[in-house]
Amino acid sequence: MPIIINSDHILPDIEHHFKVLAGPGAGKTRFLVNHIKNILHNSERLKIQGKIACITYTNVATETILKRVGDHGGRLEISTIHSFLYAHIVKPYVHMIANDYDLDASNLSGHDDIVLSGYQTIQDWKAKTGQQHLRDDGLIVDTWNSLKWKFDTSNPEQLIIRPPYPVQYFTNDGYLGYKKLLWSKGLLHHDDVLFFSYELVRKKPFVLTVLRAKFPYFLVDEFQDTSPIQIALLKLIGAQETIIGVVGDEIQSIYSFLGAVPGQLNSFSLPNITDYEIQGNWRSTNEIVGLLNRLRPTLIQQPLRNIAGSNPTIIIGDKLAALAWIATQHSPDNIFSLCRENSTANAIKKGLGINLHTDLLQKLKSADLTSERRRAVSDSIKAVEYARLGYFKDALKVLGRLFNRNKTVDDQKRTLTALRKLIDNYSSYASGNLIDMVDFIRANIKPFSGLRTGAAHTFYIGTPYSHISIAVKNLYETGSCRTIHKSKGDEFDCVLVILEGRRGNAFNENNALSFLLSPNLASNEEHRIHYVALSRSQNNLFISSPSLSAANETRFKAMGIDVQRLP
Missing domain, CATH: 3.40.50.300 (P-loop containing nucleotide triphosphate hydrolases)
Incomplete structure (x- = not known):
C-alpha cells in the first residue's frame, strides 16, 4: 500500500526511487517543486556539474515549475522527453551507429512530424524494397504517417516499426526501408528520437554512464503519458546511480495515440522504490x-x-x-x-x-498529387497560421521546407521574406477560397505548375481558406x-x-x-x-x-x- 502524504510533504530521503499517485487538483506540481528545492538544498551528489532532469509534457507545467523553483543556478534542466533525449543522447552520439541505419548524421537539424509523401519518394521506396506491386500510393503515405516504434513481442528487447493497427500492408523491410529513406536525407521524426536513443544506450553502454553522471536525479511529471520505450529508457537510466522519481494519475492517461499504455504508472517499479499517494483536491469547488x-x-x-x-x-x-x-x-x-x-x-x-471535422490538410494530400505544389500550399498555410498565433520560430521552420530547410543564410533570408509576404497579404486570400492562396503563392512565394481541371482544381476552388486553416494544429x-x-x-x-x-x-x-x-x-x-x-x-x-x-x-x-x- 502507498504511504499517504500531502502536497507539502518533504521526502526525508532523496536518495531512493519514488512514485507518487495523485488525482486532479491534488497538488502534484506543488509536491514536485518542493522536491526539486529539497534536492537543490540538500543533495551531496549534485555538486557543481550535476543537474536535475525534469521531464514534463506541457509548456504550462514547465513555466509553472521554473517560476516556483526560482533561481536554480543552472542545475535544473526541464524539457519534454523527446527534446531531452535528442539533446543528450541522439545529437552527440548518433553518428556512432548512423551507418547501420543509412542515417546522414551530419545533416541532422532537429526532429519534427515529417512524413515524406512525394511521388518520386514513393517510387524510390517501391524500387528499393521490391514492392512495385503496391498501387495505392495514398494508402502507402497513410501507413507511413501512422508508423510507430514498439517492442517486438517475440523479442522484448528489439524495437520494430509498425502502424498501430494490425495490418501487414508492407513487408517488414518495407517499413524499415521507408525510415531509411527518411534518415538518408538527415530527417528524424519525433518517434525516431526514441528509437535511436534506445539503440544507442543498448549498443553503446558508456552513453548511460555519461548520462547518469550528468543527471544524478531524474524526475518525470505526468508519468501516465509515457510510452513503453520511454519507460524502458528510464529503467536503464535508473539501474545505477541516478535516482528516479515519477508523479502521475493513471486515470488521466489520454495519450494512446502517442504510445502511452494505461496501467504503466501502477505497474512501474525499480529496486527499493517507495510508493506514495496524495489525496484530496485543492483546485475545485x-x-x-x-x-x-x-x-x-x-x-x-x-x-x-x-x-x-x-x-x-x-x-x-x-x-x-x-x-x-x-x-x-x-x-x-x-x-x-x-x-x-x-x-x-x-x-x-x-x-x-x-462543425467541420474533416482534416482538410490531410484531404489536400490525396486531392493534389503534384507534390511540389501540394507541399508549397500546405506548408504556407501552416506557416501563416503559426505566425498569426505568434509562433514565428515554428512558422519559419515549416516554411523553410520550401527553401532547402533553412540550411544556409540565403535560405533563411528567402524563408523570412516569403513569410513576410504571406502575412502582409493575408487579407487577399484569407476571406476567399483556397485557389486565391494558391495563385498568390505561385506568383510571389514558390513557382509551380498551374491547374485548370481535375481533382486538385476542384478542391482548391471549392474549399474556403477559413475552413482549411482551422485544420492547422495548435x-x-x-x-x-x-x-x-x-x-x-x-x-x-x-x-x-x-x-x-x-x-x-x-x-x-x-x-x-x-x-x-x-x-x-x-x-x-x-x-x-x-x-x-x-x-x-x-x-x-x-x-x-x-x-x-x-x-x-x-x-x-x-x-x-x-x-x-x-x-
Whole structure:
C-alpha cells in the first residue's frame, strides 16, 4: 500500500526511487517543486556539474515549475522527453551507429512530424524494397504517417516499426526501408528520437554512464503519458546511480495515440522504490469535486478548499451561443472552452460556428498529387497560421521546407521574406477560397505548375481558406479555447466543455454524454479525456451539448447538474 502524504510533504530521503499517485487538483506540481528545492538544498551528489532532469509534457507545467523553483543556478534542466533525449543522447552520439541505419548524421537539424509523401519518394521506396506491386500510393503515405516504434513481442528487447493497427500492408523491410529513406536525407521524426536513443544506450553502454553522471536525479511529471520505450529508457537510466522519481494519475492517461499504455504508472517499479499517494483536491469547488467523485468512485477526493459554488451546468444549443450566454454571467477573460477536436478550437478562436471535422490538410494530400505544389500550399498555410498565433520560430521552420530547410543564410533570408509576404497579404486570400492562396503563392512565394481541371482544381476552388486553416494544429497551450489534450496540467476559473459529433459523424447524444451517464474511466479513453476536461475547472463548470432528451435531463438533475436550454 502507498504511504499517504500531502502536497507539502518533504521526502526525508532523496536518495531512493519514488512514485507518487495523485488525482486532479491534488497538488502534484506543488509536491514536485518542493522536491526539486529539497534536492537543490540538500543533495551531496549534485555538486557543481550535476543537474536535475525534469521531464514534463506541457509548456504550462514547465513555466509553472521554473517560476516556483526560482533561481536554480543552472542545475535544473526541464524539457519534454523527446527534446531531452535528442539533446543528450541522439545529437552527440548518433553518428556512432548512423551507418547501420543509412542515417546522414551530419545533416541532422532537429526532429519534427515529417512524413515524406512525394511521388518520386514513393517510387524510390517501391524500387528499393521490391514492392512495385503496391498501387495505392495514398494508402502507402497513410501507413507511413501512422508508423510507430514498439517492442517486438517475440523479442522484448528489439524495437520494430509498425502502424498501430494490425495490418501487414508492407513487408517488414518495407517499413524499415521507408525510415531509411527518411534518415538518408538527415530527417528524424519525433518517434525516431526514441528509437535511436534506445539503440544507442543498448549498443553503446558508456552513453548511460555519461548520462547518469550528468543527471544524478531524474524526475518525470505526468508519468501516465509515457510510452513503453520511454519507460524502458528510464529503467536503464535508473539501474545505477541516478535516482528516479515519477508523479502521475493513471486515470488521466489520454495519450494512446502517442504510445502511452494505461496501467504503466501502477505497474512501474525499480529496486527499493517507495510508493506514495496524495489525496484530496485543492483546485475545485465542492460541487465540481462531487461530480468528479461520482464519475470516479474508486478515488473519492475531499474538497480541501471547502468552498460551495454553483452546480455544474449543461447548456443545450449552439456552442458559440453557449459561450455568449456564459459571458453574461462571468467575465469573458475568465472563460476557457475545451473541446475534443483541434478544428473546433481553431474555429471558435476565429468566431466560426462551423462543425467541420474533416482534416482538410490531410484531404489536400490525396486531392493534389503534384507534390511540389501540394507541399508549397500546405506548408504556407501552416506557416501563416503559426505566425498569426505568434509562433514565428515554428512558422519559419515549416516554411523553410520550401527553401532547402533553412540550411544556409540565403535560405533563411528567402524563408523570412516569403513569410513576410504571406502575412502582409493575408487579407487577399484569407476571406476567399483556397485557389486565391494558391495563385498568390505561385506568383510571389514558390513557382509551380498551374491547374485548370481535375481533382486538385476542384478542391482548391471549392474549399474556403477559413475552413482549411482551422485544420492547422495548435502547437502550444495558449488562448481561451484549447483542445482537452492541450489543457493538461492547467486550471481555469470557468470552463466550458464542448461536446459535438466527431470526425464527420452526426452528434449522438447518448454516446457523447456516456462519460457522465455511464462512466468507465478504467477502460474507455474518451471517458478519461472528458474527466480531464471537467477537472480543469476551479469554480464554474459548464458543458455544451447540441441536444438533450427529456429523460437525460431528468437524470442530470438527479446528479446535481443544472440544465440551461438556449432559445
